[in-house]
Each structure stands twice: as structure tokens, then as C-alpha cells.
Amino acid sequence: MTNAARIYLDNNATTRVVEEAVAAMLPLYTEEYGNPSSAHAFGAAAGKGMRAARKAMQGLIGAESEAEIIFTSGGTEANTTAIRSALAVQEGRREVIISTVEHPAILQLCDALEKYEGVKVQRIPVDAQGRLEIEAYRAALSDRVAVVSFMWANNETGVIFPVEGLAELAHEFGALFHTDAVQAAGKTPISVKGTAIDMLSLSAHKFHGPKGVGVLYLKKGVAFQPLLRGGKQERGRRAGTENAPAVTGAGVAAEIAAARLADDAPRIAALRDRLEAGILNTISHCTVLGAPRDRVPNTLCIAFDLVEGEGIVMKLDRAGIAASTGSACASGAVEPSHVVRAMGVPFTAAHGVVRFSISRFTTEDEIDRLLETLPAIVADLRALSPFWSENGPNLPGQMPAAQ
Ligand code: PLP
Numbered sequence: 001m002t003n004a005a006r007i008y009l010d011n012n013a014t015t016r017v018v019e020e021a022v023a024a025m026l027p028l029y030t031e032e033y034g035n036p037s038s039a040h041a042f043g044a045a046a047g048k049g050m051r052a053a054r055k056a057m058q059g060l061i062g063a064e065s066e067a068e069i070i071f072t073s074g075g076t077e078a079n080t081t082a083i084r085s086a087l088a089v090q091e092g093r094r095e096v097i098i099s100t101v102e103h104p105a106i107l108q109l110c111d112a113l114e115k116y117e118g119v120k121v122q123r124i125p126v127d128a129q130g131r132l133e134i135e136a137y138r139a140a141l142s143d144r145v146a147v148v149s150f151m152w153a154n155n156e157t158g159v160i161f162p163v164e165g166l167a168e169l170a171h172e173f174g175a176l177f178h179t180d181a182v183q184a185a186g187k188t189p190i191s192v193k194g195t196a197i198d199m200l201s202l203s204a205h206k207f208h209g210p211k212g213v214g215v216l217y218l219k220k221g222v223a224f225q226p227l228l229r230g231g232k233q234e235r236g237r238r239a240g241t242e243n244a245p246a247v248t249g250a251g252v253a254a255e256i257a258a259a260r261l262a263d264d265a266p267r268i269a270a271l272r273d274r275l276e277a278g279i280l281n282t283i284s285h286c287t288v289l290g291a292p293r294d295r296v297p298n299t300l301c302i303a304f305d306l307v308e309g310e311g312i313v314m315k316l317d318r319a320g321i322a323a324s325t326g327s328a329c330a331s332g333a334v335e336p337s338h339v340v341r342a343m344g345v346p347f348t349a350a351h352g353v354v355r356f357s358i359s360r361f362t363t364e365d366e367i368d369r370l371l372e373t374l375p376a377i378v379a380d381l382r383a384l385s386p387f388w389s390e391n392g393p394n395l396p397g398q399m400p401a402a403q
Pocket of ligand 1: 012013073074075076077103105151153154155180182183203204212213214
């Protein structure tokens with residue numbers, strides 16, 4: 001199957017790089033390949049792209065100054081830097097608050113901080129719609145908390161947390177506030193200026209930039225300790241020769257994402273709604289996961305009763321359509337993801353979760369082709385289930401929620 005015939009609906013995993021970004025990057029590999037720290041003309045050309053990128057990132061998140069932008073190797077590094085820096089600068093405070101549905105880049109870091117470095121981690125649950133349990137958060141706050149980190153938008157369900165308000169609560173207790181905005185940037189408006197958000201993470205490959213470029217936004221005046229020490233790059237806040245070509249491309253992608261957001265978001269939401277309605281109208285026993293009104297526009301996470309999400313994704317792939325499951329491989333077995341489990345999705349549905357994530361390149365025709373393909377795939381798989389009959393589910397008594 002040619003690339004043109006294939007349909008890509010896995011944009012929360014990564015996105016196609018915009019041509020303008022590729023065009024800006026190429027000469028920086030072959031002609032203007034200087035080190036941006038060098039004083040000669042080659043270095044100046046690389047530095048110019050980086051300056052433009054810093055400005056573009058400032059614009060994308062509504063930061064007050066370009067000096068608040070630190071380039072990293074991706075979202076994972078930005079998240080790690082933020083949490084570790086906050087613990088280092090908040091002397092005497094050894095607690096961290098996160099949610100149970102954060103990306104593994106936060107969850108695994110916090111597990112390790114707890115296990116090896118004596119940090120206390122409080123994990124705030126979500127409700128069945130994936131919304132944060134605010135009262136549990138309030139109860140967890142104290143003057144022992146160094147930093148609170150809540151994601152802006154969830155990578156599996158697209159559910160948005162009200163981070164501005166959550167940040168204000170953190171400040172009431174003197175805690176710093178970080179948000180992983182990797183899945184929010186370019187999908188929903190972000191304006192950090194004037195908010196209580198101290199730090200924010202981005203990853204360029206989620207908004208049509210190249211992989212391996214991230215941003216840590218660090219609000220002016222917030223104390224900081226670098227994760228990587230060495231050279232003076234990024235004003236001494238992140239050592240190592242900058243990936244100038246990729247940062248330049250990321251900047252172009254950020255500029256386009258910011259400029260197009262107002263047009264893209266409603267168009268993408270309409271495609272998502274078309275897909276959602278189409279599935280609900282043609283396939284029985286499926287449930288949309290995530291609060292309907294509090295989602296980024298591009299994400300549809302849907303649980304199909306009594307089928308394996310992996311089966312659906314594999315059959316879709318054979319039909320040339322890329323999506324992903326709400327599952328993770330744990331000790332060799334496929335288990336519902338931590339997000340699906342945190343939302344208490346019933347056992348019968350938790351294994352059949354599929355995520356479709358749309359981009360500005362997705363067309364109505366592609367959505368319709370998916371809608372033509374999917375019902376038969378789900379029906380074929382259900383026909384194999386001993387718990388499915390012509391009349392629907394045929395279950396032996398009450399099934400437990402996913403553990
Ligand atoms: N945070 C979230 C919410 C993500 O979705 C991802 C990527 O999947 C990351 C962090 C990690 O970003 P990166 O791949 O740039 O390290």
C-alpha cells in the first residue's frame with residue numbers, strides 16, 4: 001500500500017513534519033552546519049534559526065519573554081528537568097504531587113524518586129470521566145510539597161485538566177507548579193503569562209515538528225537547577241551542543257501551529273465528532289472515554305465491549321489505517337493502560353480501548369473510510385468471543401472493573 005493510500009490517525013503518538021520545517025532544517029545539515037555557539041558565519045546561521053525558534057515557542061505558549069524558553073531533547077527531558085529542579089531549589093520540601101494518569105515520563109520518574117531518593121509522591125486520582133479529583137488534591141497540599149505536576153491534556157483520552165486554577169492552589173502552599181503540556185500545544189490555546197504556572201513542557205514532534213526537540217518553559221524569577229551541566233548553552237540551564245537544525249524546524253512548526261490554531265481546532269473537532277457519531281451509530285456496545293466537554297479537539301478514545309483493542313488495531317493496520325490501543329505491555333501480557341484503569345473502566349470494555357488521534361492533515365474522506373472499515377472489524381472479532389451472541393453480550397454474571 002502506498003503512503004498516500006494509508007490513513008494516519010495516531011497523531012498523539014507523533015505527527016508528520018510540516019514541509020516548511022523540513023525546508024528550514026535541510027540547509028542547516030549541509031550548508032550552514034556551524035555550532036550555534038561559534039563566533040563565525042556558520043555559527044551565526046545556526047544561531048539565527050534558534051533565535052527564531054525561541055520566539056516561536058514564546059508565541060505558542062504566550063510566555064512573557066524568550067528567555068523563559070529552554071530547549072531540551074524532548075518532552076521527557078523537560079519533565080524530568082522540571083521535577084528535579086523543583087526538588088533541588090525547594091529546600092526542605094520532599095513531597096511531589098502528580099495525578100494517576102500522567103505520562104510515564106512523569107510516573108516512572110516519580111516512582112524512582114520515591115524508591116531511591118526518599119521523596120514522598122502523592123498520586124491524585126481521576127473520576128470515571130478522567131477528570132482530576134480536586135478535593136483529593138486540596139487535601140494532599142501542604143508546606144512539605146516542593147512541586148505539583150499535572151498534565152494539561154491527557155495523551156490517551158485528550159481530557160484537559162484546569163491547570164491554571166490547579167497552579168494557583170499549589171502557590172497557596174508555596175509549592176511550584178509544572179504542567180506537561182505536550183498533548184495540549186497546538187490543540188488548545190495556551191497562555192502562561194500572568195498565570196501561576198512556573199514550568200511547562202512541550203515536545204515538537206507532537207505538533208508537526210521533528211522528533212528529539214522539547215521545550216521547558218521556566219517562568220522568569222523561578223529558581224532553577226539544571227539537569228545537564230557542562231557548557232554554557234541555553235544560558236547555562238541545559239548543557240550540550242544544541243540540535244540547531246531540529247530546533248529550527250521545531251520553531252517553524254510552532255509558528256505554523258500557533259497561526260493556524262483558531263482555524264484548525266474547530267475543523268479537527270468537527271472531524272472527531274463525525275468519527276465519534278459515526279462509530280456510536282454503527283457499532284453497538286461501545287463507550288467514549290473522557291469528559292466530552294473537557295477534551296482537546298483531536299482525540300477520540302473509545303472502548304469496544306468484548307473485543308481486544310490490539311485485534312482492532314492490527315486489523316485496521318492491515319486495512320491501511322493507523323490507530324493505537326489504550327493498552328500497555330506489562331510483563332509480556334497486554335493489560336489495560338494505567339489511564340484506563342485509573343478511570344475504572346469496566347473489565348468488559350477496558351481491553352477493547354482504541355485511540356484515534358486526528359491532525360490538520362486528516363480529511364473527511366479518511367474519516368469516512370475508517371467508518372466504512374471499522375464496523376466489520378469489530379463484528380468479526382466479537383464473533384470470536386465466547387461472551388458475545390447475536391443479541392449482544394452474553395456474560396456469566398457481573399464482571400469486575402479492570403484492576
Ligand atoms: N508527555 C506526554 C503527555 C506525552 O504524550 C509524551 C509523548 O508521548 C511525552 C510527555 C514524552 O515526550 P517525548 O517523546 O518528546 O520525550
